[in-house]
Structure formats: C-alpha cells, structure tokens
Amino acid sequence: MKKIFFLILVSLLLLSACSSAPAPQKESSPTPLPSLPYCNEDDTDICLEGFGQESEEQTIILLKANNQNCRDIYLLVDEDNTFTCLQTEEFPINIYCSGLLFQNEEEIFIEVYSNLNEKLIAQGEFTIQYGAYHAPPNLQAPTSYPNYPNYPN
C-alpha cells in the first residue's frame, strides 16, 4: 500500500511539473502568463535566441523550445502580424518564424500561440537587434579554459 501511495504521489508531482509550462489559461485565473525569456537567461520551455532577416524582405524570429509542447506554434507580433514558424528537421527544438520586415532597433511585442489549441504560451517585449544577441552573456559558460591550439596548429 505504501508503495502505491508513493507511486501516486510521485506521478502527481511529475504530472504537475510537466503541465506547469504550457498550462491553458482560465479566464478567471489570476496567474500571469509566462514571459518569453532570452535563451541565455532561461531555456526551460521556450525562449528567444535572436533575430534575423531573409532577403531584406522578412524578419526571422529565432526560438528554442526545449519543452516538446511548445514546438508547434505561430507568433503574433504587435497584435496583428502573424509569423509562421518552422521546426528544423534535424533539430526540432530549434524553431524559426518568418513574417513582416521590422527595422533594426524597433521595439516589438511577441505573443507565442500553440497551433494545436490556439492558446497563448508565452509573450514578451523586445528590441530588434539584427546580427546580435540582446541578452547578457551566458555566465555559466566556461571561461577559464586555456586557449588550445586549433588542430593542427
């Protein structure tokens, strides 16, 4: 009996952990929506890697989704611009979304929606910086390792 009890308890804890990120928002719920962080700040569920451009005609928004439930998505930028998103075939956690061209340094508001149930997954306000990361450098990255020679010299 004890074993079953613990099994149920552990299962419940696991289930609650799994469902915490993309939980559907009830209208009456006071819980704020999860924000969309930069990946070098928090890459637990879905995060922003940066921005790119395609043929100077489209803006590409680069995302990473470690949470499997956050991969089939689309974006709404500044409320009415839809960005369609693609998972990379070889590395499905890496996602890129294309849409209307925005200017460098322009401030935008990104909302991430699930294609499966149209629910809002995450949102955040960002300043577009083409060709550069906007977030502070990843402090966990090793920095003290000596600069070994490139092979072979």
Next chain:
Amino acid sequence: MQIFFDGVQALSQNWVLVVGATLVLSLNFLFSLKAKQEISFKITLALFFLASLLLRLAYLRDIYLPPYFDSVEHLRIINALLDGWKSHTLLDSTSNVTPTYYHLGYHLLASLLTLTLGAKTPNMMLVFGQVVLTFIPIPVFLLIWQKTKDLPSALFAALLAGFGWYMPAFAVNWGKYPALLGIFFFEILLLSFQQDKKRNSFTKILIFLGILIATIIHTRVLILILIAYTSWIFAKEIKDFSVDKKNSIIRILLFSIFIYLLSIQEDPLLKLALEPYLNNTSLLILILSPFALKKYPRETYFILFFILFLLVTLFIPTAWALPQFPDQTLLDRPFVEIILFFPLALLGGFGLAGLVRTLQDLSRPYAQMQDKSRTTRNTLFFIFVLLFSFFTLKNYDFYPSACCDFVGYDDTLAFDWLDKNLPQDTQILIAGNQLNVVPNTTSSSLVASDAGIWITPLTGRKSIMLSHHLDFPSQEIFEELCKKEIDYIYLDNTSQSFKYSQLDKKPEWYKQTLILPSTSIYQLQSCSYEK
C-alpha cells in the same frame, strides 16, 4: 555541481544509447577481469565510472553535431554501412565507401550500434565517443591494481588517465573517435596480456583476435602493440642485469628521452605533441617516478622504453614501406599527443604505489605500530588522491572546445532554410583552411574550417571548398567563382570562415540572402552564365 546536472540531463536524454554503448564496451572486460575482487575495489571502480560518465556526458549539453571536419567523413561512412546492413549488401557498401582504408572497425561498430539502438548517426557518434572516453581510464586502474593491490594508487592512475591532462579527452574535439576506441582496445589487450601468465591455445587465439580487431579499428594501434611488446621484452631482459648495468641503461634511457624531447620541442609542429603534458600533474609524476623505479623496476623500464619508442616513431618515415604516403611517419603527431597520457598515468600509479611501499618499509622496524600506521597511511593517501582530483577537476573543461565545434544554433537554422528554399542543384561555396600535420613538408591539404562542411550531408546540396583567405572584392576571384558556377556563399562568425567585411565591400556581386546573428548566406549576383 552544474556539470553533474548537465551530465544527468544528457543521460536522461540519451540513456538508451549510453546503456547500449556501455554494454558493448563492457564486453571487453569479460576475459580480462576476475569476478572475485574485494568489495572496496568494486565500490571504488563503480563510483569512479559513474562519476566519470556523468562528467563526460556533460559535453553533450549544447552540441548539435560531432565536432570538426573528420566527423563528416565518419558520418558518411557510417551511414553508407548502415544502408549496407539494412539492404543486406554490407560487403558491397564496405568496398564502395572505403576504397582506401579508413578505420573500418570503428565505422562498423558505430553503424551496428546505430542500427540496433535505432539512433540517429550523429547522436550515436557523440554519445559513443563520450562513453569510450569514460572507459579509457578503467584498464589503467586495473593494470595498477593487478600489479600493486593498492587502491589509492589505482584510483590515482585512473584519475590521471581520465583527467590529468586535457588529452586524451580533447581528441573528441578533433573527431578522433577511431583513435580513442583503438587506444581503449590497446589497453584491454595489454590488460589481458598481463593477466594471463599461463596462456593456453584459447587465450592465444583471443589475443590474436584482439590484435586483429584493434588494428581494424585503427591501423596505428598495431604500431602501439609492437612498441609495447618490444618494451616489455627489453624490460624483462634488464631485470636480470647487474646493478651497474641497470644504472647505465637507465641513464642512457633517460638521456635518449631527453634528447628526443628536445628535438620535438625544436619543431614548431611536433612540439604540440607535448603541449598537453606541460603542467603540474607531469611535475608530480616526475617527483613520484623514483619510487616507481625503486619498487617496480620492470614496469618502470617498460614505461620508459614505451615513451622513448613513442617519441622515436615521430621521426621514422613510412615512405619505404608505404610509398603512397610519402610524408607520413610511423605514428603521427596527433596520435602521439593523444596516447602519451597512458605511460604517464601508469608511471604516476606505480610512483604512488612505490611511495606507499617505501613508507611501509620505513615503518617495518616498529612492528607494533604496523596496523595503526597502515590505516593512517591509507587514509592519508586517499585524502591526497581526493585533493588531487578536486584541484584537477576544478580546472578541467568538460565542454566542447570553441576551436572545433563548428555547428551552432544559427547553423542548424541555416541548413534547414537552405534545404527548404534553395533548388536541389544549388552549388554553395564553403570555407577551408590549409592543414599540415607532418613537419618538414610543403604539401598540405585544404580542409573544412566552418559549419559549411555539413551542408552536403544534411541537405544534399553540393558544396565547393576554397580557402577562407579568399579575396572576395577582387575581380579575378569573382570571375573564378562565376566560372565554378557558385550560387551561394556560406559564412559564420568562426575565426576561419569567410569574412563578412570582404563580401560587404561588393554588394553588387554578393547579396545577403539570409542574415542570422552568427551565420549568413550570400547570393552570387551578376555572373554572366545562365544555369
């Protein structure tokens, strides 16, 4: 602690591959490890293995594809063999993919693992490489244990083999998977050879098969086996010599090693072989080595001969036997650089065990203190080994090196974009760099120097490699690119990729088509040819 967390995360994501690779490599110990061992030995070995495994798996945290350009060729061969297994045409596949010998044993084993575990080939290569690295210190641990029965010394030697220097682990950054697997098989052979004093026909056949398999995994392992065997014979002969003769031999041996070390240091390319070993760990081994010589003379002679022969092979050309490789030497510089950890770790292990025995001898007159002093001594040595591991691991880098980890986040997106947006017959220019492994030669080959090398295996688009020093604004180069019917140019922000600034000088020739934070694709414009 973060590193263990990364290791656990990588283990949870790849546990099937890790368990599969561990089981396959464990099979090698069936004939070289006695089942009956002390409990403290079993616990120490198990804890060391598990901790090493987690530390090694942390490498997989942020890596997308196996590093460096060698890996692309390994992937091509493994995939071709995989097709061979699936279509029952393995023999044809083998002869097609490797017309010139290229570490067939490694590729066969990796393809078999990929097939049976249902893995993706790049993932299998990455995980298998880290598991092999985890296994490499184990035979060193066993070799020292078998000879000394001193647990702190065996653990110390294993720590040295695994983490004393940035080699052999750094070799995964060069995609040297066959060399690492070959070295592991060489260690196993040595272990079996040393264990079975009375060899029956079955053992002899096993050893012969082991030599064959190790050679197929990496040809140069055969040279290692010959070096080890010769060193062992020499060490055995010296054992019966007079003290004077022994002293003369040790002087000559040390002097010869010193001369070769000097010669290697003189050559700018060869001296890189010693670079990983110029640290405090080697100094510690140097201090311990007189104790090894005093208490384990035969083993120490073996180690010194082994080191000397390793260094000598760097100067022996193979042109007389293999005219098709005129610039090669018996062992090449990277291989010696990888394997040098092995004799040094053994020397460290025997050195510490020698120190333990010397202290034992010193306390022998005080017989009543023996038991007490033994416990104190063991505790002290364990504390020494733990302190050593703490300081070594603290400064050790377990993550991929920036030198060779070509593929980043942006590259994965660029490959996908390229695959979904560009026609199948597109030709893409990628960056390369001149490689020269062998000293005193003018010949060198162009090898890939950024993530562009992965375009063909992942997207099927043809890539053409040119030096990353290409002068893009020059009319001559532009015409050459047009003549080669290049459609696009692939760039990333690694140090040996093409330079953005060069292409941006001529926007009328090179149009930026895809711009990502650290990767870009430019389209070649204004060429007069029509596709």
